[in-house]
Amino acid sequence: xxxxxxxxxxxxxxxxxxxxxxxxxxxxxxxxxxxxxxxxxxxxxxxxxxxxxxxxxxxxxxxxxxxxxxxxxxxxxxxxxxxxxxxxxxxxxxxxxxxxxxxxxxxxxxxxxxxxxxxxxxxxxxxxxxxxxxxxxxxxxxxxxxxxxxxxxxxxxxxxxxxxxxxxxxxxxxxxxxxxxxxxxxxxxxxxxxxxxxxxxxxxxxxxxxxxxxxxxxxxxxxxxxxxxxxxx
Amino acid sequence: xxxxxxxxxxxxxxxxxxxxxxxxxxxxxxxxxxxxxxxxxxxxxxxxxxxxxxxxxxxxxxxxxxxxxxxxxxxxxxxxxxxxxxxxxxxxxxxxxxxxxxxxxxxxxxxxxxxxxxxxxxxxxxxxxxxxxxxxxxxxxxxxxxxxxxxxxxxxxxxxxxxxxxxxxxxxxxxxxxxxxxxxxxxxxxxxxxxxxxxxxxxxxxxxxxxxxxxxxxxxxxxxxxxxxxxxxxxxxxxxxxxxxxxxxxxxxxxxxxxxxxxxxxxxxxxxxxxxxxxxxxxxxxxxxxxxxxxxxxxxxxxxxxxxxxxxxxxxxxxxxxxxxxxxxxxxxxxxxxxxxxxxxxxxxxxxxxxxxxxxxxxxxxxxxxxxxxxxxxxxxxxxxxxxxxxxxxxxxxxxxxxxxxxxxxxxxx
Ligand SMILES: Nc1ncnc2c1ncn2[C@@H]1O[C@H](COP(=O)(O)OP(=O)(O)OP(=O)(O)O)[C@@H](O)[C@H]1O
Ligand SMILES: [Mg+2]
Numbered sequence: 001x002x003x004x005x006x007x008x009x010x011x012x013x014x015x016x017x018x019x020x021x022x023x024x025x026x027x028x029x030x031x032x033x034x035x036x037x038x039x040x041x042x043x044x045x046x047x048x049x050x051x052x053x054x055x056x057x058x059x060x061x062x063x064x065x066x067x068x069x070x071x072x073x074x075x076x077x078x079x080x081x082x083x084x085x086x087x088x089x090x091x092x093x094x095x096x097x098x099x100x101x102x103x104x105x106x107x108x109x110x111x112x113x114x115x116x117x118x119x120x121x122x123x124x125x126x127x128x129x130x131x132x133x134x135x136x137x138x139x140x141x142x143x144x145x146x147x148x149x150x151x152x153x154x155x156x157x158x159x160x161x162x163x164x165x166x167x168x169x170x171x172x173x174x175x176x177x178x179x180x181x182x183x184x185x186x187x188x189x190x191x192x193x194x195x196x197x198x199x200x201x202x203x204x205x206x207x208x209x210x211x212x213x214x215x216x217x218x219x220x221x222x223x224x225x226x227x228x229x230x231x232x233x
Numbered sequence: 234x235x236x237x238x239x240x241x242x243x244x245x246x247x248x249x250x251x252x253x254x255x256x257x258x259x260x261x262x263x264x265x266x267x268x269x270x271x272x273x274x275x276x277x278x279x280x281x282x283x284x285x286x287x288x289x290x291x292x293x294x295x296x297x298x299x300x301x302x303x304x305x306x307x308x309x310x311x312x313x314x315x316x317x318x319x320x321x322x323x324x325x326x327x328x329x330x331x332x333x334x335x336x337x338x339x340x341x342x343x344x345x346x347x348x349x350x351x352x353x354x355x356x357x358x359x360x361x362x363x364x365x366x367x368x369x370x371x372x373x374x375x376x377x378x379x380x381x382x383x384x385x386x387x388x389x390x391x392x393x394x395x396x397x398x399x400x401x402x403x404x405x406x407x408x409x410x411x412x413x414x415x416x417x418x419x420x421x422x423x424x425x426x427x428x429x430x431x432x433x434x435x436x437x438x439x440x441x442x443x444x445x446x447x448x449x450x451x452x453x454x455x456x457x458x459x460x461x462x463x464x465x466x467x468x469x470x471x472x473x474x475x476x477x478x479x480x481x482x483x484x485x486x487x488x489x490x491x492x493x494x495x496x497x498x499x500x501x502x503x504x505x506x507x508x509x510x511x512x513x514x515x516x517x518x519x520x521x522x523x524x525x526x527x528x529x530x531x532x533x534x535x536x537x538x539x540x541x542x543x544x545x546x547x548x549x550x551x552x553x554x555x556x557x558x559x560x561x562x563x564x565x566x567x568x569x570x571x572x573x574x575x576x577x578x579x580x581x582x583x584x585x586x587x588x589x590x591x592x593x594x595x596x597x598x599x600x601x602x603x604x605x606x607x608x609x610x611x612x613x614x615x616x617x618x619x620x621x622x623x624x625x626x627x628x629x630x631x632x633x634x635x636x637x638x639x640x641x642x643x644x645x646x647x
Contacts, residue, residue: 054556054641074561074637082558093553093644097249109242110558158558 001162001193002028002051007060009046020046021057022216028162028195033188033226035204036197038213044197045166047213051195052085052164053077065161082110086155088165092147094139100150101126101135107158125153129183145176152183156192163187163194169203175233181206182229202227243571257539257572258579261620264532265580268525268616269587269608275521277595277606279514292469292504293367294477296324296484297455298497305491314488314497321456323487324480331476333461334363337453339443346436347412348400355396356435357413359443367457368426375407375422378439382421386441390418393433397423411436416446460504473504525616532620537627540572544631551635552643561636568632569625576624580617588613 009021020043028034036044049055050062053072062069064084072080086107087093094103105122113121126132129149139147148168155163165184169177181203188194188208196207204210205227212220247254298314321337339359346355364370365377373394382389390411397406410417418438426432443449460473481500484490490497544551551564588608595606635643 049641052556054639054644078555078558078560081556087556089644093549093556095550095553097246102245106554107557109238110554110563112238115238115241154557 001030001032001065002026003061003063004051005061007047007050007062008058009043009050009055010058020216021050024060024216024218026211026218026221028193030193031188031191032209033185033194033207034196034209034211035207036195036211036213037199037201037204040199042213043216044213048164048166048195048197051162052087053081078110082107082158084161086158086160086163088148088151088155088163088168090167090170092139092144092151092171094147094150094154096139099136099138100131100142100153103139103150104154104157107154111158122153122157125157126150128156129153143176144172145179148172148176148180149183152180152187156187161193163192165194165196167197167199169198169200177203178229178232182233185226185229239567239570243567243574246567247571247575253543254575257536257543257575258582260535260539261532261576261624262579262583262586264528264535265583265613265617265620266587266590268528268532269584269613270590271521271525271528272608272612273587273591273595273606274603275518275525276608277598277603278517280604280606281602282510282514282517292461292473292507293457293459294473294480294503295455295457295501296480297499298484298488299499301490301494301497303491303494305494306489308489312497314484314490316453316456316484317451318453319451320484320487321453323483324456324458327483328458328476328479331461331472332458334366334459335457336361336364336367337440337456338364339440339447339449339452340454341443341447344413344436346396346400348406348409351400351402353396353399355393357443358435358437359440359449360437361440364437364457365424367459368432369428370424370426373423373425374405375420377422377424378437383439383441386439386445388416388418388442388446389421389438391422391424391437392420393435394423394425395430395433396436413446418442470504470508473502477502529616529620529623533623533627536572536576536620536624537631540568540624540628541631543572544568544628544635548635548638548643551638552640555636555640556644564636565629565632568635569628572628573621573625576621577617580620584613584617 004027005025007021007024008019011018011020024047036047038044046055050057053069056072064080067080069080095106098106101119101122104125105118108118108121123132123135126135129152131146131149131153134142134146139150142150152168168184169180172180177200184194184196185206196203198204205224206229207224208226209221209223211218296316298316301308301310301312301314304310318337321335325332325335341357343354344357346353346357360378361383362378362380365372370377372391375391377391378389381387392400392406392411400406400411401409406420406423409420411420412418413436424433440453444452458476460469460476477500481498482492484498485492485494488497547568554564555561588610591606591608598604598606
C-alpha cells in the first residue's frame with residue numbers, strides 16, 4: 001500500500017536548517033496497523049504529514065497504492081487527500097459551527113456527492129462509531145472521546161485507502177483512549193490500513209507493528225503481539 | 234457560481250455564524266444607507282436653491298438710476314438722474330436683435346386701492362405687456378395688458394392674487410372697477426407669481442396710463458430687458474454682461490455721468506447672479522459627492538477589514554477543509570461568494586431603506602432650501618455594485634492568501 005524510499009526532509013529557518021528526516025525506508029502493506037514511536041522532535045509528525053501529502057519531502061520516493069506521489073500541485077494534492085487519505089488529529093480539528101453529522105459529511109461534499117447521499121453516508125459512519133444519537137450536536141457539546149470518534153467517522157466517510165492518526169489519544173484519558181483504540185482496531189479488522197503516531201507504549205502495543213524513530217532514522221521496526229483494547233473497556 | 238450544493242454550504246455557514254453575518258451586513262447596509270440619504274439631500278438642496286431663484290426669468294437685465302456722486306464736465310455731484318422714455322427706446326433700438334422681452338416701469342411704491350368698502354396699500358406699477366414674461370406672472374383669470382392698452386393709455390389694471398383676495402373676498406374681480414386716488418380702473422386680469430405673496434401684492438397698469446394718472450410725463454423709474462438665451466451658459470453670461478455694460482455706458486453718456494460713478498446708474502444682470510447660484514449648487518453637489526465617495530471608500534475599507542478578520546478567524550477551518558480535500562480555488566470561491574452575497578444583499582437592503590426614508594420623509598420637509606430630496610435609482614444601484622465589487626476585490630487578497638497557506642501550518646496548534 002505504502003512504499004517510501006530514502007526519504008529526506010529539512011526545515012529551513014533563516015540561515016539555519018534542520019535535517020529532520022534522514023533517509024527513511026519503509027513499506028506498509030494493505031490491512032496493516034502500524035504505530036510510529038519515538039521521542040519528541042524525532043520527526044514522527046513530519047513523516048506522517050509527508051505521507052498525508054500535507055507536506056512534501058525534499059528527497060526520496062513515495063508510492064501510495066501504486067500511485068507515485070511527486071510533483072504535486074495544490075489541486076492534485078487536495079484530490080489525492082480526499083480520495084486516498086483519512087486524517088485523525090490529536091486536537092480533533094472539527095469545524096465548531098457544524099454539527100457532528102455535517103462534520104462527517106464534509107469530505108463527501110468535496111467528493112461532489114449530492115446532499116442526500118452525503119447525509120445518509122455520514123449517518124452510517126456516525127452510527128458505526130456509536131454516535132448516531134449525537135448527530136445534531138455541535139462539537140463543543142461533546143466530550144473529548146466523542147469528538148475523536150466524530151473525527152474518526154469523518155476520516156472514514158470518504159472511504160480512504162489509508163487512515164493517518166497523529167497521537168489520536170494524546171488529548172484523552174486512559175479509559176477513553178482504549179475506547180478509541182478499540183474502534184481503530186475494529187476498523188483495521190475490516191481491512192483498512194492504519195498508521196498511528198503515539199508516545200504511549202500501551203497504545204503502541206495495541207497495533208500490529210511498531211516503527212521506532214530516532215533522530216530522523218528508523219532504529220527499530222518490529223511486529224508485535226496485538227493487545228486487544230476491548231478487554232479494557 | 235450556480236452550484237446549488239455550494240449555495241447550500243454557504244447559506245449554512247452564514248446562518249450558523251449569525252453575528253458575523255449580521256455585523257458585516259450592517260456595516261455595508263449603513264454605508265449605503267448614509268450614501269443614499271446624502272445624495273438625496275444634495276439633490277434636495279439643489280432643487281430647493283434652484284426653485285428659490287426660479288421666480289424671475291434668470292436672464293434679465295434691469296436698469297435704474299440714482300444720484301450722481303462725482304463731479305463731471307462741470308456738473309456738480311448730487312444730481313438726480315431721471316430716465317425717460319427715450320432712454321428705454323434707445324436701448325431697444327440698439328440691442329433689438331439680442332433682446333427678447335422689454336418693459337419700462339413707472340412705479341408708485343405705496344398706493345391706496347379701494348373696492349367698495351375694502352381697501353389696501355399696494356405697489357402700483359405702470360408696465361408694458363412684455364412684463365408678464367419678465368416676471369413669470371401666470372394669468373389665472375382674464376388677460377394681461379396688451380399693446381392697445383398701452384397705446385390708448387386705457388384705465389385698466391391687472392391685479393395680483395393677493396390683491397384680489399383682499400379686496401374681492403372670492404368674488405370675480407374681472408370687469409369691476411377699483412379706485413386709486415379717486416381714479417377708477419377696470420380690472421382685466423388676475424395673476425399668480427412664483428415669487429409668492431410679496432410679488433402678488435401688486436397692481437399693474439399700462440405705463441402710459443400710470444405716467445398720465447400720476448403726473449409722470451415722460452419719466453420712467455426703471456427698465457428691464459431679458460436677453461435671448463444662448464445654448465451655452467457661459468456665452469449667455471458673456472452676452473448679458475456685454476449688453477449690460479453697453480447700456481450703462483450709453484446712459485452715462487446721454488445723462489453726462491462720470492464713467493466711474495457707480496451710484497448714478499445701476500445695471501443689474503441676473504444671469505450673473507444665476508451663475509453664482511449655479512456654481513453654488515455645483516459646489517454643494519461636489520461636497521456631497523466628495524462625502525459620498527468618502528463613505529464608499531470607508532465602506533470598502535470596512536468590508537476589506539472584515540474580510541481580513543473573517544479569513545484570519547477561519548484559518549484553521551480552511552486548513553481542515555484543505556486536509557479533507559478542498560482545492561485552494563474552492564476556498565477562495567467560497568469566501569468570495571459568501572462575502573459578495575452578504576454585501577450585495579445588505580447593500581440592497583440599505584439602498585431600499587434609504588430610498589424608503591427619502592420617500593417617506595422627503596414630502597414632510599418644510600424648508601425653502603430643501604425640496605423633493607431624491608436619488609436617481611441607477612446612481613444608487615451603481616454605488617451598491619461598486620461597493621460589492623470593491624469589497625470582493627478587497628476580500629480576494631486575504632482569501633487568496635489564506636487558500637495558499639499549507640494545511641499543516643493552518644492546523645498547527647497555537
Ligand atoms: N514547520 C516547521 N518549521 C521548522 N521546524 C519544524 C517545523 N515542524 C517541525 N519542526 C521541527 O522538526 C522537528 C521534528 O518535528 P516533529 O513535529 O516531526 O516531531 P515529533 O516527532 O512529531 O514530536 P512530538 O512528539 O513532540 O510531536 C522538531 O525539532 C521541530 O521543532
Ligand atoms: Mg508530533
